Amino acid sequence: MATKLKVKKGDKVVVITGRDKGKTGEIIEVQPALNRVKVRGVNMVKRHQKQTMQTQGGIIEKEAAIHVSNIAHIDPKTQKPTRIGYRMEGENKVRFARASGEKID
Structure with a gap:
């Protein structure tokens, strides 16, 4: 069953577990049906x-898919891994970094 992913194509992420732990990169493809x-x-x-x-x-x-639970978004302010939250700014729903409160979108 597909769930809503909090990452998008173009986001900067860091790998938090596995063979490539610590590597950073940009998301080039999102597969929400597979959570990868x-x-x-x-x-x-x-x-x-x-x-x-x-x-x-x-x-x-070439790059192979990695599970979404093995990556973390990079905070735009501190350049450290952070979780992502949502908040309303006027009529728009925007993503923000939970650690610093910095707006992502």
Whole structure:
């Protein structure tokens, strides 16, 4: 069952558990149905790719999806991991960093 994710494409995140713990990157793809995201430069895997008319064949490295519970958003003010909250500013619902209260969107 898909749940609402508090991260979006383009957000800066840090990996908090696993093989790539401590690495930071930008979210390049969000898969809400699977609760997974792809982060640039994190969870790199090697794939054997067949040659086609457009692409070169061989072994390529690309990002694999990582579970959303293994990442944390980076606070724009302190550059440390933080949780994300929502609040209303007038008629708009905006995300903010819980640690510093800084607006994210």
